[in-house]
Structure formats: C-alpha cells, structure tokens
Amino acid sequence: MIKQQYQAVVIGASAGGLHALLAILKQLPRNYALPVVVVQHIGEHMEPSLADYLDRCCDISVREAEEKQFIEGSTVYIAPAGYHLLVEEDRTFSLSVDPRVQYARPSIDVLFDSAADAFGPNLVGVVLTGANADGSQGLKKIKTVGGMAVVQNPDTAEASEMPRKAMEITAVDYVMALEEIGQLLAGLNHWDKGNL
Amino acid sequence: MTPQEIEKLEIELLLEAVYSRHGYDFRHYAPASLKRRIKHLMAISGLHHVSEMLPRILHDELFFDAFLKDMSIVVTEMFRDPKVFLALREKIVPILKTYPIFKVWHAGCATGEEVYAIAILLTEEGLYGRAQIYATDYNVRSLEIASKGIYPVDKIKQYTENHHKAGGKVPFSDYYYAQYGSAKLQESLKEKIVFSHHNLVSDGVFGEMNLIICRNVLIYFDRELQNRVLNLFYQSLEPLGILCLGTKETLAFSDVANKFEIVSKDEKIYRKIA
Numbered sequence: 001m002i003k004q005q006y007q008a009v010v011i012g013a014s015a016g017g018l019h020a021l022l023a024i025l026k027q028l029p030r031n032y033a034l035p036v037v038v039v040q041h042i043g044e045h046m047e048p049s050l051a052d053y054l055d056r057c058c059d060i061s062v063r064e065a066e067e068k069q070f071i072e073g074s075t076v077y078i079a080p081a082g083y084h085l086l087v088e089e090d091r092t093f094s095l096s097v098d099p100r101v102q103y104a105r106p107s108i109d110v111l112f113d114s115a116a117d118a119f120g121p122n123l124v125g126v127v128l129t130g131a132n133a134d135g136s137q138g139l140k141k142i143k144t145v146g147g148m149a150v151v152q153n154p155d156t157a158e159a160s161e162m163p164r165k166a167m168e169i170t171a172v173d174y175v176m177a178l179e180e181i182g183q184l185l186a187g188l189n190h191w192d193k194g195n196l
Numbered sequence: 197m198t199p200q201e202i203e204k205l206e207i208e209l210l211l212e213a214v215y216s217r218h219g220y221d222f223r224h225y226a227p228a229s230l231k232r233r234i235k236h237l238m239a240i241s242g243l244h245h246v247s248e249m250l251p252r253i254l255h256d257e258l259f260f261d262a263f264l265k266d267m268s269i270v271v272t273e274m275f276r277d278p279k280v281f282l283a284l285r286e287k288i289v290p291i292l293k294t295y296p297i298f299k300v301w302h303a304g305c306a307t308g309e310e311v312y313a314i315a316i317l318l319t320e321e322g323l324y325g326r327a328q329i330y331a332t333d334y335n336v337r338s339l340e341i342a343s344k345g346i347y348p349v350d351k352i353k354q355y356t357e358n359h360h361k362a363g364g365k366v367p368f369s370d371y372y373y374a375q376y377g378s379a380k381l382q383e384s385l386k387e388k389i390v391f392s393h394h395n396l397v398s399d400g401v402f403g404e405m406n407l408i409i410c411r412n413v414l415i416y417f418d419r420e421l422q423n424r425v426l427n428l429f430y431q432s433l434e435p436l437g438i439l440c441l442g443t444k445e446t447l448a449f450s451d452v453a454n455k456f457e458i459v460s461k462d463e464k465i466y467r468k469i470a
Contacts (some may be wrong), residue, residue: 001294017433064445067415067444067445080444083444084229085414086228086229087226087228088226088227088228089204089228093228094415095415095444096229096416097270097271097272097412097415098229098232098270098413099269100271110232114228115229117228119202119230120200145200
C-alpha cells in the first residue's frame with residue numbers, strides 16, 4: 001500500500017451528527033497534525049455555538065471557521081450556521097450566502113467539492129449520519145481526484161440515509177463504525193508530521 | 197497541465213473576456229464560489245468546458261445577461277440576523293436622532309429585502325421622514341425587483357418572525373398586502389428610497405453618508421478588493437458615520453481598521469472616528 005501524505009480531513013454530518021462528531025473528535029490529540037473541517041447541518045441560532053460546545057468536550061481545539069482564515073493543523077473548523085464554507089486553492093476559507101444546495105446551507109457537497117480542488121489526492125472525506133443525500137456528490141469528487149473516502153457504517157448511524165446515498169454512487173475506501181473512524185483519522189497523524 | 201489547471205486557465209480567460217468586453221470585473225472575487233457559479237451556468241447551458249462560454253460572452257448579449265444574473269444570485273431576506281437590526285435600533289437610532297436629516301447607503305442591496313427592512317425600522321422609530329436612502333447594486337435586474345417591492349408570500353412567515361425578534365413595534369402585516377401568492381409592500385416604504393446602479397468594484401465614492409450598510413457582499417471578494425471597498429466606504433462616510441457589515445465580515449484586516457471604533461462587536465457595526 002502506498003502511504004499517501006494526507007493534508008486535511010473534511011467531515012459532513014446531519015441528523016444525529018452531534019453525537020457522531022463528538023465520538024470521532026474526542027479521539028484526536030491536541031497536537032493532531034492535520035486540519036479537520038466540518039459541516040454539520042444545524043438551525044441558524046444555536047447557543048452556545050456548536051464550535052464552543054465541541055471545544056469544551058475535546059482535547060483538540062475546535063473553532064468556527066472564519067472567512068479568509070488560513071487553514072492550519074491541530075484545529076477543527078466548524079462551518080458557521082447559515083453560510084456555505086469553501087476552501088480556496090491557497091488554503092484559506094471563503095464563506096458564501098449562495099442558495100441552499102440540496103436544502104442545506106452550509107452544504108457538505110460545497111465544502112467537499114472545493115476542498116477536493118484545493119487538496120487533491122491529499123484529502124480525506126468522511127460522511128456521517130444524516131437523513132438526506134448531502135455529501136454524496138462531494139465524496140464522489142474527493143474519490144475522483146484520488147483522495148480517501150470514508151463513510152459511517154449505515155447500520156451504526158442514527159440516520160442511515162446519508163452514508164447509504166454516499167456509498168451508492170462511490171466505491172468508498174472504508175465503511176466503519178464511529179470508533180474506527182476516529183482511530184483511522186488519529187492514525188493519519190504519524191505519516192506526515194512536519195510536512196504541513 | 198492537469199485538467200484542474202486547464203480549467204483554472206479557462207476561468208481566467210473568461211473573466212478577462214467579461215471585463216474587456218463588458219466592463220464587469222470579477223477578477224478579484226474569491227475564486228471558489230465564483231468557480232461554482234460559472235460551472236453551474238456551464239452545466240445548465242449544456243456546455244462541457246468553461247472555454248466554450250467565451251464566444252458566447254463575446255457575441256451573445258442574452259448569454260451575458262444570464263451570466264451576470266448567475267454571478268450575482270444572492271439570497272437575502274428581511275431582517276436576516278434579527279440581532280443586527282435590534283442593535284441598529286438600540287445603538288444607532290439614538291445617533292441618527294441627533295441629525296435633522298441623514299443619508300443611508302445600502303450597498304449591494306440585491307433584490308431589496310433588507311432596504312425595506314431598514315425603511316420599516318426607521319418608520320417605527322419615527323425617523324423615516326428625515327432619511328434619504330440610496331440602495332445600489334451592479335445588477336440591473338435585481339434593482340428592478342427591488343424597486344417593485346413585491347415578494348413571494350411564502351417568505352412572509354419568516355420575515356414576520358425576524359421582524360418581531362428585531363424589536364418590531366407593530367404587526368408586520370401592517371406593511372404589506374397579499375394577493376395572488378405575492379406580498380406587496382406599502383408604497384409609503386419606498387418614499388425615501390432611491391434605487392440606482394453602482395458597482396463597488398469599479399465605481400467611485402458615494403458621498404457624505406451617515407450610515408452605510410453592506411452585508412454579505414465582502415465575503416465574495418478577495419482581500420485586496422475587500423480593502424479597496426472598505427476604503428471606498430471610509431471615504432463615503434461623514435465624520436462619525438456608521439458602517440454595518442455582515443456578521444461574518446470584518447474590517448480588522450483592512451488598512452482603515454484603526455479609523456473606526458467598534459459600536460457592536462458581534463453585529464459588526466463600526467463608527468468612523470478619524
């Protein structure tokens with residue numbers, strides 16, 4: 001197996017996502033080398049913010065993504081409610097209030113699509129629990145450019161539709177329970193430290 | 197070249213063509229969103245490469261119209277981010293009350309929902325009679341919709357809720373009447389609004405403003421263009437004038453940052469102090 005130098009992780013989650021994200025992000029150490037970028041479908045007004053809540057529960061630092069911010073390792077970035085989050089080729093974030101995609105803003109597809117353009121084969125995409133089809137087009141794109149595609153095992157997901165839809169159109173690399181996804185992502189840490 | 201590099205080149209060529217042929221400059225827009233929009237138009241036009249749009253941009257006015265429309269789709273609503281309007285009501289209205297007349301510039305007003313929200317807010321505060329509102333956008337079609345003041349009635353529920361959260365003083369239903377699936381806003385709300393064409397990318401200062409509102413426009417620009425536009429706002433504001441940006445936007449990284457003070461941090465409301 002060729003050891004690829006993964007440089008970033010993108011995660012998409014919808015219904016049931018809070019629990020799933022916690023299970024995964026808790027396994028990442030504070031000095032985790034890669035940036036992790038998350039779209040979680042959510043109502044527009046959550047207090048405290050999802051980022052603040054996750055930050056309190058996890059070792060790794062969790063923050064809301066800001067526009068034009070440079071994407072750095074050891075950080076989990078959460079898409080702000082009501083905005084699409086995009087990754088630019090210079091590895092900064094952009095936000096948009098473009099129309100909803102598949103009823104969603106932020107849209108997982110929009111994040112994955114732009115991140116695949118920016119990181120190419122060095123990207124890991126993860127689709128978690130959800131009751132819609134968001135993320136499947138984006139995951140397909142990640143796989144097309146040579147990145148790694150991971151899906152939560154639909155049998156273990158609170159809502160199985162989103163991971164199932166993703167598996168329908170893409171030959172994903174891994175179908176795993178949350179625990180295993182956390183381990184897989186944590187394991188990427190050893191491969192390319194210092195290269196970011 | 198990889199297919200991605202070729203596509204990037206195609207987009208560069210397209211933007212040059214749009215600029216040279218039609219004078220609209222998208223070259224300093226944030227690339228990722230722009231690319232999505234271009235590829236969306238490409239797909240619905242049945243084209244396979246971005247470069248196939250080039251001859252049509254050059255020779256086909258209708259296609260250029262469609263391009264311009266697609267590039268400037270924005271989703272706006274009345275009283276989006278109610279907290280911002282609450283802050284305007286609580287912190288900015290008292291300032292405006294000290295002026296016998298004042299000027300407001302709503303820059304990048306799109307289809308106008310937010311301009312009418314401001315008109316409603318000023319009406320409720322008894323200030324509308326003293327106001328002159330300039331609402332501008334670079335998209336003429338958006339301005340046409342804006343000047344009509346007619347919106348789909350299915351949005352009204354959301355607007356009503358937003359208006360209430362924004363400190364609305366009378367029932368929102370006082371401001372429109374519904375007919376055939378549309379809600380038409382009261383004519384009186386238009387009295388002090390002038391809709392006009394202005395392109396933030398290429399046009400100049402819009403002078404002597406007391407309040408400039410420009411929300412969720414700068415996020416589409418790169419840093420260089422953001423900085424240019426923020427300078428334009430600075431120059432267009434009267435001393436102690438107010439600038440209100442989108443809640444995810446900031447002037448912290450611009451070279452006019454130290455010429456403003458923060459009035460309302462989370463709501464991104466600033467005041468020109470130097």
